[in-house]
Amino acid sequence: MKNRVITISREFGSGGRTIGKMTAEQLGIPCYDSELIRKIAGESGFDENYIRDAGEYAPGGFLTAAFSHRGPGPNNADYIWELQYKLITELAEKGPCVIVGRCADYILRDKADCLKVFVHADMAFRADRIVKVYGEREESPEQRLRDKDRRRAAYHRFYTDMKWGHAQNYDLTLNSGTLGIDRCAEIIRSLY
Amino acid sequence: MKNRVITISREFGSGGRTIGKMTAEQLGIPCYDSELIRKIAGESGFDENYIRDAGEYAPGGFLTAAFSHRGPGPNNADYIWELQYKLITELAEKGPCVIVGRCADYILRDKADCLKVFVHADMAFRADRIVKVYGEREESPEQRLRDKDRRRAAYHRFYTDMKWGHAQNYDLTLNSGTLGIDRCAEIIRSLY
Numbered sequence: 001m002k003n004r005v006i007t008i009s010r011e012f013g014s015g016g017r018t019i020g021k022m023t024a025e026q027l028g029i030p031c032y033d034s035e036l037i038r039k040i041a042g043e044s045g046f047d048e049n050y051i052r053d054a055g056e057y058a059p060g061g062f063l064t065a066a067f068s069h070r071g072p073g074p075n076n077a078d079y080i081w082e083l084q085y086k087l088i089t090e091l092a093e094k095g096p097c098v099i100v101g102r103c104a105d106y107i108l109r110d111k112a113d114c115l116k117v118f119v120h121a122d123m124a125f126r127a128d129r130i131v132k133v134y135g136e137r138e139e140s141p142e143q144r145l146r147d148k149d150r151r152r153a154a155y156h157r158f159y160t161d162m163k164w165g166h167a168q169n170y171d172l173t174l175n176s177g178t179l180g181i182d183r184c185a186e187i188i189r190s191l192y
Numbered sequence: 193m194k195n196r197v198i199t200i201s202r203e204f205g206s207g208g209r210t211i212g213k214m215t216a217e218q219l220g221i222p223c224y225d226s227e228l229i230r231k232i233a234g235e236s237g238f239d240e241n242y243i244r245d246a247g248e249y250a251p252g253g254f255l256t257a258a259f260s261h262r263g264p265g266p267n268n269a270d271y272i273w274e275l276q277y278k279l280i281t282e283l284a285e286k287g288p289c290v291i292v293g294r295c296a297d298y299i300l301r302d303k304a305d306c307l308k309v310f311v312h313a314d315m316a317f318r319a320d321r322i323v324k325v326y327g328e329r330e331e332s333p334e335q336r337l338r339d340k341d342r343r344r345a346a347y348h349r350f351y352t353d354m355k356w357g358h359a360q361n362y363d364l365t366l367n368s369g370t371l372g373i374d375r376c377a378e379i380i381r382s383l384y
Contacts, residue, residue: 172367191375
């Protein structure tokens with residue numbers, strides 16, 4: 001019942017999601033990312049945008065501590081984590097797939113035959129890319145990247161015992177800035 | 193004058209050196225490792241074994257502080273670092289090659305068209321491998337690995353501003369334990 005699953009963690013703007021989609025297309029298997037968010041939203045009744053954000057905020061972390069009143073016991077973020085855990089496990093049991101983000105590497109660590117990938121790139125490459133893909137914002141692209149990086153690392157640290165971006169947590173890490181997005185997808189596909 | 197150079201940093205026992213040699217053979221370019229140590233030894237007049245060890249001890253680090261009397265100014269380790277720096281720069285200028293270890297990734301960061309690779313594997317894989325390759329010792333293989341890992345990380349930290357094993361420092365990191373040594377060499381070759 002163990003399926004071959006590719007999990008992709010990624011720095012914001014590195015093209016990890018694009019690489020995931022390309023790999024899945026080339027392999028003829030599904031890729032779960034925003035679709036996964038919609039599924040979670042459907043089950044939980046929470047708004048989709050809220051769930052998208054909850055996937056990047058560590059409850060009780062330095063970003064939320066000042067603005068929230070976290071008491072003992074689970075909060076909404078914990079509830080969403082549980083749902084996400086259950087959904088990702090079910091998706092991996094259903095069949096081979098690519099899962100982007102959402103700590104899938106951690107959730108599936110003992111459950112599926114996983115290829116764990118991390119995609120990153122330098123600030124200049126990512127800054128250029130987020131402006132092209134997501135457009136300009138009031139904050140500088142560098143500020144947006146630093147903010148997102150911090151959130152993802154904090155979320156990962158809160159819910160898993162893995163260190164974000166440490167080579168030892170992954171089978172493969174790729175610098176999409178130097179290797180190129182197409183080449184990254186090719187390498188992952190060749191390992192499947 | 194910029195040559196294509198592959199630098200391989202590696203955890204002890206991960207097969208990084210073997211992967212470097214295989215890659216170089218497949219590409220028909222030289223691989224520098226113990227040969228490099230001999231070159232440094234030849235130029236410095238230091239004993240070869242001394243130089244091999246000096247490449248893994250951070251001067252003034254926690255391992256040596258208790259036993260050495262480091263005064264101001266360069267010591268032998270610093271002198272060897274300078275030689276190593278000069279030699280690695282010359283080798284990279286001479287032509288395409290693979291260089292294993294010795295902070296070549298850092299030394300060549302602005303000097304050559306480098307593919308920076310880090311190879312790692314889990315404790316069980318490496319413990320098994322060092323006993324097969326280097327034989328049994330009085331200390332357990334796990335103890336030998338922990339000791340070597342600490343030394344290499346400390347040496348790297350002392351002479352470079354790069355964090356050992358952080359994905360962001362490399363173009364590519366590979367888990368030789370899950371991907372296999374042959375497959376790692378293949379991936380590197382395909383990127384050259």
